[in-house]
Amino acid sequence: MxxxxxxxxxxxxxxxxxxxxxxxxxxxxxxxxxxxxxxxxxxxxxxxxxxxxxxxxxxxxxxxxxxxxxxxxxxxxxxxxxxxxxxxxxxxxxxxxxxxxxxxxxxxxxxxxxxxxxxxxxxxxxxxxxxxxxxxxxxxxxxxxxxxxxxxxxxxxxxxxVGDILLYPWREMVWKESTREELRQSVVSHKVLSDSLNSARVLLLGPTGAGKSSFINSMRSVMYRQVIHLPIIGAAPEGFTKKLKSYPVRVERGGTPTSLTLCDMPSVGDSDSEGLSYSDTLAVLNGHVSDGYKFGFESPISPTDPCYRAEPKMRDRIHCVAFCLSASEVTDCSATQQKTYRKLHAAISALNIPQVILLTHVDQVCHAVKEDVCHVYTSRIVQERMQKAAELLGMSLSCVFPLKNYSSEHAVNCNTDILLLTAVQHMQDAVDDALEDLGDTSAVGCSSSRPPPSPE
Structure with missing residues (x-):
């Protein structure tokens, strides 16, 4: 008031x-x-x-x-x-x-x-x-x-x-070209806070159509400074991705990898019979599943499988989980779906793996955001959907990041890039925080520490 x-x-x-x-x-x-x-x-x-x-x-x-x-x-x-x-x-x-x-x-x-x-x-x-x-x-x-x-x-x-747009943004963001470049450089120069890791592996989890594979393409577009449409996405009702596949985020096309690797895998369903099984998810989190393994929904991976890694190293494990949820569908999740997500959240927390929520398709729920994503933190409906996503998994609202993936565009957009890069920077920092809490402090004080983009 x-x-x-x-x-x-x-x-x-x-x-x-x-x-x-x-x-x-x-x-x-x-x-x-x-x-x-x-x-x-x-x-x-x-x-x-x-x-x-x-x-x-x-x-x-x-x-x-x-x-x-x-x-x-x-x-x-x-x-x-x-x-x-x-x-x-x-x-x-x-x-x-x-x-x-x-x-x-x-x-x-x-x-x-x-x-x-x-x-x-x-x-x-x-x-x-x-x-x-x-x-x-x-x-x-x-x-x-x-x-x-x-x-x-x-x-x-x-x-x-109040209408669709609030008088003041409820989360501050500087929408400038200089902000995009500072964020991009921050992602490029980041080094994982551990001598035993060159790259942190971020696993994308979520339902079919939430935009997991599109997020990978979008991050490549941000880094390459041009929209990339690689054939890793599709619209199959049961989900397009069938295998575990890792995609290093590179500085530029054909360039050196950054300290972040995005891992794609099949969609989460309401139950083990309708999507990725709980046991397979745990196996991936713990590093037991090799890249390229094709998941069989009728039976989970076993130690006898050639793609099963019996003694995973630190670099094989998942270091951060990003739940991809669609803003246009998050309010329609059933009690069964919520139970599934809460179960996954609890298991991931028990493994001391940091988690974030990527709320995709925010442009589909608010006309102002569709016109320009800079309205995302003054959009009342986006705020409500972010709160719903946080409640769905039992996580803090501060861990929810709204974003728009590139889909029909032919050129990158500054404000869209800022949202994508902000989410990625938070993932990198969350991994460092988790490593420090676990006592892996051999690289504390290295160049991974960086200030946020300076407001102008």
């Missing part, structure tokens, strides 16, 4: 505000326009601040701890109310009392039939409550004033729709 005067502190606490906002049909924010204890218990001042345009909320706070009020939503083309209801409000509950009359009322912020009426008295105001044919409030007939202390405050708020 915002105030028109920063020094004013509203009496509407966070719990009461949360309850009140649930009565409204869509997300809004409140701007405090009038407060009786600040501007004076003077109804003419309240009416002056009520400009008869848009949506407003009037609240009177009673000494006994509850609050009562009215919501006004005015039709901008007529001098009539389009929406109007009264409400009871506490920190535990908000109850709406609708207008039963189909007749439209004149614009008066202080009068709502006989049920709720503010009127001037000597040195203050009085609020009259009752129940009438328009508002069946159930309120006993009574008059409460500020003079005897039974009425402690009167406030009026303007109601603004």
């Amino acid at each position: 915002e105030s028109t005067i920063s020094s004013i502190v509203t009496k509407l606490n966070l719990e009461m505000e949360r309850q009140l906002l649930q009565l409204l049909p869509k997300p809004v924010r409140l701007h405090l326009l009038y407060q009786a204890s600040t501007h004076g218990f003077n109804l003419s001042t309240l009416k002056d601040r009520f400009d008869k345009v848009g949506q407003f909320i009037i609240i009177v706070y009673l000494k006994r701890g509850e609050a009562r009020g009215a919501y006004l939503g005015r039709d901008l083309n007529q001098n009539k109310h389009q929406k109007l209801f009264l409400f009871n409000l506490t920190s535990q509950q908000a109850t709406s009392i609708p207008n039963k009359s189909k007749a439209e009322a004149d614009v008066d912020p202080c009068k709502y039939g006989k049920a709720f009426k503010l009127r001037k008295i000597d040195f203050g105001v009085c609020v009259d409550f009752s129940s009438d044919e328009v508002y069946n409030t159930g309120w006993a007939e009574e008059s409460i004033t500020n003079r005897d202390g039974s009425l402690t405050e009167v406030e009026m708020f303007r109601v603004h729709d």
Whole structure:
């Protein structure tokens, strides 16, 4: 909630505000326009601040701890109310009392039939409550004033729709060409925080169509500075990838590898019979599965298989897991899917492997983001989908990274690259943090430490 005067502190606490906002049909924010204890218990001042345009909320706070009020939503083309209801409000509950009359009322912020009426008295105001044919409030007939202390405050708020785009970004990002180049150079120059590793292996896990293989192509596009469409992606209903395949992220086409290798494998299903099995996933995480192994969904890999690595080294293991989830589908995950992801998350955590969530297809859920991904951290719906993804796996929101893969484009885009590179840089840092926690500190203080891109 915002105030028109920063020094004013509203009496509407966070719990009461949360309850009140649930009565409204869509997300809004409140701007405090009038407060009786600040501007004076003077109804003419309240009416002056009520400009008869848009949506407003009037609240009177009673000494006994509850609050009562009215919501006004005015039709901008007529001098009539389009929406109007009264409400009871506490920190535990908000109850709406609708207008039963189909007749439209004149614009008066202080009068709502006989049920709720503010009127001037000597040195203050009085609020009259009752129940009438328009508002069946159930309120006993009574008059409460500020003079005897039974009425402690009167406030009026303007109601603004939040819409698809929030007023301020909830995660800061500098959208400049220099940011992209700093991030790219950071990824290129990074060295794993361990003498025993040249490259960290990041395993991409997720359902069919979430964009795991597309993410690999997109990262190649970022590094090569041109969109790459390699034949590693497809649209088969059961998933295109059948084998475990590692893709080093190279500095440029044909160039030296960076410290990151992306590992692709079959999609996660609702159960072992519908996708990658749990035992095969654990085998990959622990480094027992050699590159190129074709998974057989009817039976997991066994120690007798030629592609089974009995004694994996540190370089064979998975050092970070990136769950790829589609923003357009994350709200439709079943209880079975959630159970599968939670089970995987718990197993990976037990192995002390860092995890992130790559939320793909953010451009498919928000028109503004489709136009330019720089709106991703001011998009209300993207924020909601990121929160849903975090809840799905039981992870922190700080581990969720929204991104857009290259699919139909023929040229790279600065802002799209920034999202992709930010996610990759976090993976590299997460691996270093995990290695340090495990005690592999032989390379602490090497050039892997780097500052974030400087804001300009």
